[in-house]
Amino acid sequence: MDIELIGRSLRDNLLTPIPMCFALGIFSKLIHGGIKIPKEFYYAISIYLLMSIGIIGGHELAHEYQAHGVATIWKPALITLLLGCLTPLSAYAVLRYIGKLSIADAAGIAAHYGSTSAVTFIVANDYVGNQNVAVDAYLPTLVTILECPGIAIALIIGAVGMSMQKRSESSARSNGLEDDDEHKGKLWEALHEVLTGQSLMLMVGLLVIGFISTLVMPADKFQVFEQFFYNKNMIFRGALCIFLLEMGLVTGERLGDLLKVGPFLVAFGIIMPLIHGFVGCYLGKMAGMSLGGCAVLGAIVSSASYIAAPPAVRLTLPEANPTLSMTAALGITFPFNIAIGIPIYFWMAQMVGAPMVAKETKPPSLMVPAVSRPAADKAGEAKPAEAKH
Amino acid sequence: MDIELIGRSLRDNLLTPIPMCFALGIFSKLIHGGIKIPKEFYYAISIYLLMSIGIIGGHELAHEYQAHGVATIWKPALITLLLGCLTPLSAYAVLRYIGKLSIADAAGIAAHYGSTSAVTFIVANDYVGNQNVAVDAYLPTLVTILECPGIAIALIIGAVGMSMQKRSESSARSNGLEDDDEHKGKLWEALHEVLTGQSLMLMVGLLVIGFISTLVMPADKFQVFEQFFYNKNMIFRGALCIFLLEMGLVTGERLGDLLKVGPFLVAFGIIMPLIHGFVGCYLGKMAGMSLGGCAVLGAIVSSASYIAAPPAVRLTLPEANPTLSMTAALGITFPFNIAIGIPIYFWMAQMVGAPMVAKETKPPSLMVPAVSRPAADKAGEAKPAEAKH
Amino acid sequence: MDIELIGRSLRDNLLTPIPMCFALGIFSKLIHGGIKIPKEFYYAISIYLLMSIGIIGGHELAHEYQAHGVATIWKPALITLLLGCLTPLSAYAVLRYIGKLSIADAAGIAAHYGSTSAVTFIVANDYVGNQNVAVDAYLPTLVTILECPGIAIALIIGAVGMSMQKRSESSARSNGLEDDDEHKGKLWEALHEVLTGQSLMLMVGLLVIGFISTLVMPADKFQVFEQFFYNKNMIFRGALCIFLLEMGLVTGERLGDLLKVGPFLVAFGIIMPLIHGFVGCYLGKMAGMSLGGCAVLGAIVSSASYIAAPPAVRLTLPEANPTLSMTAALGITFPFNIAIGIPIYFWMAQMVGAPMVAKETKPPSLMVPAVSRPAADKAGEAKPAEAKH
Amino acid sequence: MQLHTLKKVTIVTEDSLKNELKRKICELGASGFTCREVQGYGSRGARSDAFASNVEFEVICPEAVAHAILTFVSHHYFEQYACIAWLSDVQVVRGARYAEPVGTTP
């Protein structure tokens, strides 16, 4: 993939309505323009997008399951879980020991980078589709798997770190234990909040709904929901334009913060995703995922959450400065990924040698459903999402 | 229809996205999850749904009218009006004399059960369609006819009952008459509020709009509105998913009230609809309606209003406890109907022997429009809603 | 075009869902009905409509540009700019010297009539399409050109007029100069606000986005955005129904003001548009525009702004009574144009002899792009918007 | 700056009473009001969703009007509706405008 190719791919990626709407939002804020999306409209669109990722994810998963059982998906799912546990650790280590940030700030930012961004997933999915490469049908499932563990682990690191620090600082003070208990209470609350939070509940809930209905309903009855929610169709596309316009407005509003956060965080917001993205692509390939799947996995692993993580961090680690994490996640990593990260992960996926079509692996016997294991020899009919529309 | 058939029909009915979204809403509240639909989004969707019922109703009515004049519709319309007057009476009698509720509470709840629920109509319509049975095109008209009279009659019963009670209690007090006048004023206000309320105005207004435009516009010009509003199309379906998610959230929030209202009201919320539903099916058959039409009529007669009735009752009969009526209407009858009521009404319609295709009746001569009575002999070409799409 | 034809055209124009929704809104307010569109829903729809005008405008402009370079568009664009400068002057002169309004009121109203109404554009566009007459693809560009200059010029007239009046009134007072400075500051601010206001930024921003993406993206990739935003498609049509319902509600709320503003303003609100509309049609024809284009140009020139102008006028000319301008723009001219103005402009365009197909003119050499001038001889393949869908 | 000491009446109640209360406040002599949607919790439970929410009115008025409004509210709303109402002292700019009872309709 030489320079010219990268240039063309950038152009094809960026000069399309969705990223340009993001740019328009930023531009509007820079010139103090009057574009204003009502908060309720923004919320409505995010609800729609989350439901859409969920239900179509469940729908595709059901097809995958009908065709291959769990043969194709068990390894990628495990790998994703592993990545969800590793990325907050690596992010924390870099922020704390190289960046010298406070425990709270390091843990707070790590929570964002340990989780994922649904919009980055959608754009990556799209980009890969535009390269005429199929993606694995179960990818939305991986997004939901990736959402939580990273936040939980980073919050635990932060809470434990803070309480150890406090104890060592004032081992004489009497309220050490109380504080500890309170911290634990808050931690529990925050974990509950992530697990039952809007984004996870909508995605998982609709995933289950999509899965079950696909198995139960005749295909032509489900079709109307697919039309409404499918991410290549007009409603999804249009909603995404408006959503990214608003994201651009929010980012533009915070651009000034870029100067405040200092060069380390800017570098972190670019380099960390590249590292995480590479690991994602590599492990994805190891798990037998296809080229498209590896690239998208790289993108979602690299991306930082700016919807689920912020309120959870704000509640559990109030000492963490929200400006730092929001600026990094939304002001640096998100546009970086949208603009050039995603093509790079695609290229990485090619480099690590991901195959065009996913491999099937026999799962450990305890994972095979006793009854409904469908014929695994029909591997040839694997029907990737793209091919269908 | 044996047990197995019922089971399969239940499964086909319930394991589809729309009811499952309702269940997700309830589940989210039960585990104190974070799903939250902005109020404005919910209002926006209800406006869309009401407009949709209206305009498509008018559109179908125009087709019916062009094909049959008023021959097919005059009897069902009269029957529906009759049902709108009977159901509040039966509900009031049961609540007051069997349930021993106060006058205000009995009348308040009766107002809810005398009116109807638009969402129940949609789901019933859908269910019948899924059984590959056609429904009569004028059904949305019946929904609008059914909306009002029940509320009005129940409110009048309540107001009269309360004032008689007060007078007998304190025939000596001097302010009896004043109170009476005030009550009458309030009653008028509440009736005005129901008649000109959002739901009736949107439905009737759009019904007229749909009727006129269908007669005036070339069919291909109207088509784009049909695409947007038609209840089998993607936008309507998608909107309904989100609407029922919110309804589930509201129901879940109030589930605790189920314990408070006591077993009588729970039984009432299940048995009353079955009785009303049966009467609806039976009278529908008498009026010459088709199998599908009778089933849907049963469903809408049985259903209780939770949008138009509550504010009207709150204003005229403030002595009525809103928890009782909302819990019965939204917490018991609505989910009961969605889950098992509708298949039962369908079965009832079969039992009473409703024919697959509606009968035509010559209306009393004063109802026949002098001029534009189209050829009534083309009965064979009656083109039910389903067949068209 | 005899009386009967006008009657039929009126009927075809008015007895369609969009104008009837407007009427329903007015009716609902007249009977104090309960229809209520949440403000956020209204805002959401206007954002969508503005984006839609922009992106589809850019898309059509790109096609036009690819087929004809700037040959077809440079003259209409200049003419539109000229009209944007003339109409505020003529409106001001009539209001001030015939209507004897105060400087502030005259300038304030002139700002509204110097700008344009996006909804009138859409309805006009539609009307012309319904007559099976093609419109020029670059018309949305003209709407954006027309939006600003009129507001700016009227505000400048008002500001200068007010300060001259103040100075002559009190040449002795010392704070004359300060006031002047402050006024200039406010004027700047207001001009900035118009130029970077929501409506212009969304339209121009999306126009650029639509233009670029059409040039860069493969047509089938862009198609999904066209489906979402195209003004003949269902989402646009449906959104317009709801938007006009709300416009009807707002108009109905202000109908009482009609009595207050006096007969002069009512006459102004009908006659001024007719004059402006005629000039628009005539100059459009001079610029080589097609019949459809001239009619739509007449409609947008005649129309008065009620979205961009009001806040700008309120800030710069607070002495102007907003009731006057809103009543004229929204209560008189808008419904007049929707109901009968548009057919009249169409008839005017026929009268001035606008051709069915636009003429191409060689632009002054400095306007011809050096490189990418496509073959101008393929004029025959000009593919008007209507023909495509 | 001259300031007039007047009363501010605040009423929080069910939003279905909004239209009536708007009318009543003006009938009872206030020159205007400011209102907004609010959520709340009290003896009648939570009022924070599409089927149950509150409206809050603020009225600047002379003491007599304030008492008339509070009397109306306590007689007509307290028993049957979710409602709270209170009074506080405020210093109002150009307060003369609001110091005399008027009688308009919104």
Added chain:
Amino acid sequence: MQLHTLKKVTIVTEDSLKNELKRKICELGASGFTCREVQGYGSRGARSDAFASNVEFEVICPEAVAHAILTFVSHHYFEQYACIAWLSDVQVVRGARYAEPVGTTP
């Protein structure tokens, strides 16, 4: 009309604290509260978009409860969260309802 002089506590803070604050206010003895979304600007910058906005609570309560609430807020929110809180005097209709600390949950 009999009026009780009570305290009104007003708290403006980050909306992510809304659920906790609802619970706490009732635990500390208030009989209810009224709350709404607001925008704001202060030492922690602007709070006026989807990612940062405020909630405002108003609580009518006796002085002791008011102090308990303000103490809670100052210990738990002032250091780390955008927050402002103040007290004012109000005359409440049927104030006896709000004059004694209660202990419910919303």
Added chain:
Amino acid sequence: MQLHTLKKVTIVTEDSLKNELKRKICELGASGFTCREVQGYGSRGARSDAFASNVEFEVICPEAVAHAILTFVSHHYFEQYACIAWLSDVQVVRGARYAEPVGTTP
């Protein structure tokens, strides 16, 4: 708990003035503000739809700043815009923060 007695300025006016007022309030020395959309009715009629609605500002500040803000509002808004403004006394927690005029921009 130590409380500072400060002034609370409340301004209700047309929402098109929101941006200007935000800026002015801070320029005149307030350390922040809280604002929200409201509806209203007054001498200039109803302000309750998409084409006419109000914004309400609350500002906690020392008396001098309060007077500066009210003076600005009465000079610039009272004549031409729908507007009402009043002052009240409040006891503010950690009031020292708001007791001195500052001069930032939002």
